[in-house]
Amino acid sequence: MKSDDKNEMLASEAPKPPNAAMETQSTNGGTKGKKRNRNRKICICVTLLVILLIFIILLVLGLTLFKPKRPITTIDSVAVDRLKASVDVLNLKVILNLTLNVDLSLKNPNRVGFSFGSSSALLNYGGKLIGEAPLPASRIGAEKTLPMNLTLTLMADRLVTDTRIFSDFMSGSIPVNTFVKVSGKVSVLKIFKIKVQSSSSCDIVISVANRNVTSQHCKYSTKL
Incomplete structure (x- = not known):
């Protein structure tokens, strides 16, 4: 068997680079990042909603129970x-x-x-x-x-x-x-x-x- 043929056989038998595995990891990392961003946005929205609710309650109390009267x-x-x-x-x-x-x-x-x-x-x-x-x-x-x-x-x-x-x-x-x-x-x-x-x-x-x-x-x- 010629040396050239041996080289071709060795090259065909060599393991291929893990491109598929890298792509899978990259996809998983991107998904986790999206989830973190979504959770962060939900947390911010909930916080703003709570602050708005507290402000509305204080405003209602200020205009009803604590409504200013004239001295x-x-x-x-x-x-x-x-x-x-x-x-x-x-x-x-x-x-x-x-x-x-x-x-x-x-x-x-x-x-x-x-x-x-x-x-x-x-x-x-x-x-x-x-x-x-x-x-x-x-x-x-x-x-x-x-x-x-x-x-x-x-x-x-x-x-x-x-x-x-x-x-x-x-x-x-x-x-x-x-x-x-x-x-x-x-x-x-x-x-x-x-x-x-x-x-x-x-x-x-x-x-x-x-x-x-x-x-x-x-x-x-x-x-x-």
Whole structure:
């Protein structure tokens, strides 16, 4: 037998490279990779769905059980603490010293706390600011009422040039207005913060002879 024929026989008997096995392994690896990607996508979708469901539940609670309500500022009473006057008949002037004690209350009807910033109680005469008292920032617990006592002192120099005060004083009655506005936030589930505002305006009449309040008419306003 020739050498060439022997080489051909050996070549035909030699094992073929495992192409089929490699292709099978490659196919299995690709299938596993696809399964991992699919599982990852399913996990992400489930996570997003759970987050969305929690958000919807919190939103529903915030709009129903914890729905923000308007706080109510009420002026309970206004009393004259001091009233002194010096009358200049020739010049039609009155130098007036007036101090009012104002008892007010701020009610929080919400199931969560209400925080408000610093403000002021105002004393007005004829649309002009004549007195002011600071109202410090505070926080009111859920469904609680915060009582406050303020002292409003008239700034006498604001009325020196106002001739109307002389006429009112001589008539025996001095009409003034007290105004209080409180602005703050209601935090629902510590996620949603909603701005709220409450104000009260009282027109009162002070008797010069008796040095007391003879009438009081108040208007209240709240808004979200």
